[in-house]
Amino acid sequence: MSLDTRRTEPWLERLTPHEARQRLEHERNTRLTQLRAVDETGPDATEPLVSAQRDTIKRVLAEIEAAFTRVQDGSYGICGGCSTAIPVERLEILPYTRYCVPCLRDAA
Numbered sequence: 001m002s003l004d005t006r007r008t009e010p011w012l013e014r015l016t017p018h019e020a021r022q023r024l025e026h027e028r029n030t031r032l033t034q035l036r037a038v039d040e041t042g043p044d045a046t047e048p049l050v051s052a053q054r055d056t057i058k059r060v061l062a063e064i065e066a067a068f069t070r071v072q073d074g075s076y077g078i079c080g081g082c083s084t085a086i087p088v089e090r091l092e093i094l095p096y097t098r099y100c101v102p103c104l105r106d107a108a
Contacts, residue, residue: 015091020071023095028064031057060096067096079103 015023035057041050070076077086081103090097099107 014077014085015088017071017076020076020091020095021068023092024064024067024071027095028061031061031064035061063096063098066098070098081107 035054038050038054038057067076070078077088077091078084079086079100080098082100084100086097086100090101097104
């Protein structure tokens with residue numbers, strides 16, 4: 001199934017809250033490990049590339065925390081642009097995403 005298509009089925013395949021939390025926890029742990037590795041780079045930590053990496057990881061961590069909130073309030077897996085279900089395949093790849101592929105493409 002293409003990640004590009006909007007779902008039109010009467011039933012919507014979604015991750016359970018437990019599955020979503022597991023995926024998000026794994027993603028958060030991975031990013032925290034990356035952040036520790038970047039922080040351990042030593043005196044060159046002020047280098048622009050290292051600083052950009054740190055900023056990107058922190059941004060993704062914030063997105064992950066926002067996704068945990070969406071799981072809690074029941075809006076996880078619903079596109080913030082078109083309000084349709086985000087395909088499970090996309091959530092498996094990028095569990096903290098807020099948008100389906102068409103809406104993300106339209107925003108760019």
